Amino acid sequence: MTLFDPRHDILGLMINELYVTNIPAHLSQNLQIEANGSTFVLRTCQRTLIISTESTEAILPNAELFKHDEAYLYLLETICGLKSRLVGENEIVNQFKEAYQSFMQFEDKSTALIQILEKLFQDAKSIRTKYLIGIGQKSYASISRRHLISLQQAHTVLILGSGVLAEDMINQLKKKAKVMITGRNLDRVATLALKHNLEVVDWNNKEAFKTFDHIVNTIGTTEVLFSEIFFYDWYSWTSENRLFIDLGSPSCLSTSFTREQGVLRLEDIFAEGAIRDEEKLLKIREARKFMDVIVEKRRETFMNKQLKAQSLEETL
Numbered sequence: 500m501t502l503f504d505p506r507h508d509i510l511g512l513m514i515n516e517l518y519v520t521n522i523p524a525h526l527s528q529n530l531q532i533e534a535n536g537s538t539f540v541l542r543t544c545q546r547t548l549i550i551s552t553e554s555t556e557a558i559l560p561n562a563e564l565f566k567h568d569e570a571y572l573y574l575l576e577t578i579c580g581l582k583s584r585l586v587g588e589n590e591i592v593n594q595f596k597e598a599y600q601s602f603m604q605f606e607d608k609s610t611a612l613i614q615i616l617e618k619l620f621q622d623a624k625s626i627r628t629k630y631l632i633g634i635g636q637k638s639y640a641s642i643s644r645r646h647l648i649s650l651q652q653a654h655t656v657l658i659l660g661s662g663v664l665a666e667d668m669i670n671q672l673k674k675k676a677k678v679m680i681t682g683r684n685l686d687r688v689a690t691l692a693l694k695h696n697l698e699v700v701d702w703n704n705k706e707a708f709k710t711f712d713h714i715v716n717t718i719g720t721t722e723v724l725f726s727e728i729f730f731y732d733w734y735s736w737t738s739e740n741r742l743f744i745d746l747g748s749p750s751c752l753s754t755s756f757t758r759e760q761g762v763l764r765l766e767d768i769f770a771e772g773a774i775r776d777e778e779k780l781l782k783i784r785e786a787r788k789f790m791d792v793i794v795e796k797r798r799e800t801f802m803n804k805q806l807k808a809q810s811l812e813e814t815l
Contacts, residue, residue: 514798517615519570520549521563524719524748534598536607539616541598543591544639544664544719544748545584548577552611571615572794578623579631579790581783584769587631590638592623594663622793630786640667642768643715643744648675651740653713655679657700660717661687664746668715669695681708682718709733712741719747730754730762737761744768 522532524545532547534540539550554566565573573582578595580587599616602608647653653676658668661682672678673695681700682688692699700707708714709732718724733743734756741761745752748765756762 514571514794515567516552516611517567517570518551518554519565519573521565521573522547522549523562534602534605536605537609537612539598539602539612541595543594544717544746546582548574550574550612550616552609568794568798571619571797572790574619575622575626575790575793576787578619579626579786581786584765585639586783588638590640590664590667593667595620597663618797622790622797626786626789626793630782630789638667639664639746639765639768640671642771643668643746643763644671644675646742646744646763647672647713647715651713651742653740653742655711656713656715657681657708657711658715658717659708660747661691662717664717666691666695668717668746669697673697676713679711705729709736712737714742715744715746716751717746718751719749720751721749722751723753724751725754727754727756730756730760734760 524543524547532540532549537551537553539548541548541550550570554564576582578591580589580591583591595616599620602612602616647656655677656668656672656679658665658672658678658680659682661680661684665680665682669678669680669691677698678695679698679700680688680692681702683702685702688699688702691697709729716725730743730752734741742763743756743761744763746765746768750764752762752764754762758764758767
């Protein structure tokens with residue numbers, strides 16, 4: 500009699516059953532990847548992560564595949580912001596938690612993945628508290644807010660998009676400016692508008708976009724949504740303190756305009772958040788060393804549980 504299914508029971512989980520596939524944003528745009536009870540999916544502006552207790556190599560042969568101890572270490576580095584362009588940023592934690600909440604809605608959710616994700620949250624909190632507090636990394640949203648509110652004195656901001664990053668921008672701006680929203684996912688736009696009491700701008704009325712002095716784009720796609728013609732018109736119809744911040748990855752802009760003409764790109768945001776301080780770099784190196792210790796600890800814990808489960812089966 501088999502009491503424990505190693506793929507679905509907590510006692511059957513071992514680190515050497517963990518697989519993580521990292522797909523860069525530009526490769527995952529057209530992939531139809533859906534989460535289910537045995538597969539955890541996280542989508543951000545930089546990547547799509549697929550976490551499973553079965554190999555995900557066949558999903559995209561050219562993607563990065565991490566297995567076993569290496570997979571858990573990669574997840575730790577990612578959730579702690581060490582794989583982000585803004586090193587140490589906190590937005591990734593909220594993105595993980597939101598994806599986890601969605602995963603928990605599945606009736607057939609894997610207890611193995613639940614345990615490993617919960618341990619991941621615990622370990623990440625320990626690492627951040629011990630080593631990464633005060634390294635000074637700002638989020639995309641907070642850097643954008645500084646430009647809009649502190650530097651440009653923006654009173655009204657139009658946000659393009661309806662994903663996690665769009666809501667981060669809403670939370671950063673809504674107490675300081677009137678925020679309006681538009682996007683292609685009409686249902687999601689309506690949900691955010693209702694939740695945050697925002698005015699919605701019709702996505703199909705792009706002529707209206709050109710009248711906003713301050714715009715933040717959070718949509719990432721290889722499709723060109725805003726061309727050179729759009730920006731020439733926008734430049735003509737708006738004031739001198741205009742600012743269009745593009746946080747989309749990949750960028751949906753096709754224009755020669757730069758920050759001198761009021762277009763701030765993701766690369767500009769990355770440059771502002773770059774770490775230069777040696778003390779901060781030392782903290783990150785120490786955090787990585789501590790991660791190695793944690794991974795070994797988790798591997799031993801999971802293996803001990805598996806051995807106890809096997810021993811119990813043999814006794815029965």
